[in-house]
Amino acid sequence: MSKKTKKAGLSARFGARYGVRLRRQIAEIEKKVKQKYTCPGCNYKSVKRVSSGIWKCSKCGLVFTGGAYVPVTQMAKERKNVQI
Numbered sequence: 001m002s003k004k005t006k007k008a009g010l011s012a013r014f015g016a017r018y019g020v021r022l023r024r025q026i027a028e029i030e031k032k033v034k035q036k037y038t039c040p041g042c043n044y045k046s047v048k049r050v051s052s053g054i055w056k057c058s059k060c061g062l063v064f065t066g067g068a069y070v071p072v073t074q075m076a077k078e079r080k081n082v083q084i
């Protein structure tokens with residue numbers, strides 16, 4: 001990075017585009033995306049997002065689908081009897 005940025009954090013790459021509210025929302029989402037989550041297979045906290053809705057555990061290699069930004073969405077929790 002050559003340019004210095006003020007307090008823009010993760011969304012700094014968007015520059016002044018899209019408005020500050022939208023950039024803050026994106027920063028929030030990206031924070032969630034980059035977190036590691038607990039694996040439903042081995043219970044290790046090593047699940048990372050592969051792409052939108054696809055999650056992979058680096059411990060046991062389990063690949064599963066989930067929400068676009070977090071592995072388990074509120075919707076999925078509500079319909080527990082449906083196989084995820």
Ligand SMILES: [Zn+2]
Nearest residue numbers: 039042057060
């Ligand atoms: Zn696992």
